[in-house]
Amino acid sequence: VQSLRDAAIAGGLTPILREDLDSAKAIAKAVRGQLSAFGLSLGGQSEGVLLWTEEVNGVAVWCKARVDHWDGTGTIIDFKTTSDARPSKCERSMIDFGADIQSASNLEGIARTFPDLAGRVRFVNVFIETEPPYLVTPLEQNGSMLALGRAKWKRGKSLWAKCIKENSWPGYVTRVTSVGAPHWALANEMIESPHDESLTAFI
Numbered sequence: 001v002q003s004l005r006d007a008a009i010a011g012g013l014t015p016i017l018r019e020d021l022d023s024a025k026a027i028a029k030a031v032r033g034q035l036s037a038f039g040l041s042l043g044g045q046s047e048g049v050l051l052w053t054e055e056v057n058g059v060a061v062w063c064k065a066r067v068d069h070w071d072g073t074g075t076i077i078d079f080k081t082t083s084d085a086r087p088s089k090c091e092r093s094m095i096d097f098g099a100d101i102q103s104a105s106n107l108e109g110i111a112r113t114f115p116d117l118a119g120r121v122r123f124v125n126v127f128i129e130t131e132p133p134y135l136v137t138p139l140e141q142n143g144s145m146l147a148l149g150r151a152k153w154k155r156g157k158s159l160w161a162k163c164i165k166e167n168s169w170p171g172y173v174t175r176v177t178s179v180g181a182p183h184w185a186l187a188n189e190m191i192e193s194p195h196d197e198s199l200t201a202f203i
Contacts, residue, residue, distance in 0.1 A: 030134040031126075035077075038138050040124065044071035050109030059161035065109030076106050076123045077138075085127040085137040094139070099125055100149030101156070103141050108153070 008015040016024070032042060050065040069077040080097070082090065094100065103123040111118035123146075127137045141149070163169050186199050193199075 026132075027128070027130075027134050030132075031128055031136055034134075034136040035126070035138070038136075040075065040077060040126070040138060041071055042069060042077075044069060050106075050113050052109065052112045054112075054157070056157050056161035057165070059165050061157055061161050061164070063105070063109070063112075063157070065105040067106050067109070070110070073117070074121055076103075076110070076121060077126055078102060078106070078123065079126050079128060081130050082127050083130060085129045085135050087137055087139065090125070090127045090137055090139055094125065094141075094145070100141065100145050101152045102149070103146060104149035104153035107146075 005015045035042065045067075046069045048067045048070060050067065052063050053060050054063060055061070067076055068079050071077075078099070080090075080093075080099075082093070103125075107121060107123055110121050122140060125139045125141070127139070129135045181202065183203065186202055190196075190199050190203070
C-alpha cells in the first residue's frame with residue numbers, strides 16, 4: 001500500500017483511502033443537490049488564484065485572493081465545513097475565520113482582473129455539515145458585513161505598505177500584557193463549584 005501511495009505522489013496524484021473517497025463522493029452528491037435547490041451551481045472554476053498590484057501610500061503592494069469557486073460571471077462560492085450549519089452558529093464563526101475580509105479580497109480581485117464585472121458579483125459562504133445528511137447553509141453577506149470586510153482589507157493593505165516602507169514588522173504587543181478570565185468561564189465554574197465563593201468578586 002505504501003509503495004502505491006508513493007507512486008501516486010510521484011505521478012502528481014493525490015492518494016486517498018477507499019473509505020475516504022466514498023465519503024467524499026457522498027458529501028459531493030448531497031451538496032450538489034442542495035446547492036441546486038438554492039439556485040447555486042458548481043459549473044465554473046474551482047480554487048482559482050488572483051494576483052494584482054496596487055499603489056498604497058506610495059508603495060506597490062502585491063495582493064492575492066484565492067477563490068474557492070467562481071461560476072465565471074456573477075457568483076463566488078466559498079465552502080466551509082462545520083459540525084453545525086444552523087445559520088446562528090455559522091454567523092458567529094464568520095468573523096473568527098475572516099469571512100468578511102475574504103469576501104473583500106475576492107470581490108476586489110475579480111474587479112481588478114475583470115473590470116466589466118466590478119460591482120456585479122455576489123459572494124456566498126456555503127457551510128456544509130460533516131455528518132449525514134450533510135446539510136448545507138448558504139449565507140450571503142449583507143451591506144454591513146461587506147463594509148466591515150472592505151474596511152479591514154483596506155487597513156491591512158495600508159499596514160502592509162507601512163511595514164514595507166519602513167522595513168519594520170511589529171508584533172501584537174509592546175509589553176507583557178495581563179489577561180483575565182472571560183465572564184462565561186467564571187460563570188461556568190461557579191455553576192460547577194457552587195460553594196466556592198472566591199470567584200464572586202469577578203462576576
